[in-house]
Amino acid sequence: MAARYVGVDVSKDRLDVHVLPEGAAFAVTRMGTLGPERIAVEATGGFETVVAAALAAAALPVVVVNPAQVRHFAQAVGQRAKTDPIDALMIARFVEATKPDLRPLADEATQLLGDLVARRRQIIEMIVAERNRERRVEVKRIKKSIARMA
Secondary structure, X not given: OOOOXXXXXXXXXXXXXXXXXXXXXXXXXXXXHHXXXXXXXXXXXOHHHHHHHHHHHOOOOEEEEOHHHHHHHHHHOOOOOOOHHHHHHHHHHHHHHHOOOOOOOOOHHHHHHHHHHHHHHHHHHHHHHHHHHHHHOOOHHHHHHHHHHO
16 A cells, blocks of 8 residues: 555644545545555644644644745745645645654643743743834833833
8 A cells, every 4th residue: 555645734714634645635634544654734823733732642643844844845846826725735745755754742841831932932022022112112102102011
């Protein structure tokens, strides 16, 4: 039996799935019955976390891939159009071509630490942005409002 590769494009309201080599595309998860070699999920702002965790909990071979690498791969193979089903196809083709290593997902404590570090970075970026705004503003009332935020 030929190895199967599955690409999953994760968005807020649905999953688009593409299976290679069959070329099957669907928007419903039924991956357990496919016996895939790897299921690739693009890292997209946290939406992938629940999907990856659910797939891993079901003992399915899941790998989270870098969206920039998938985009560069798509460009390299001449795919310029961008829709969710096409993204799923490109993710499946990317994982088929690169066969990224399967790694266990981070445990709960490691994930929490990563989330806290990311949140700290977001807050620092917000404070820096507010301080930069404060320097450019001339209206005293707006300066006070910004100062309260920073």
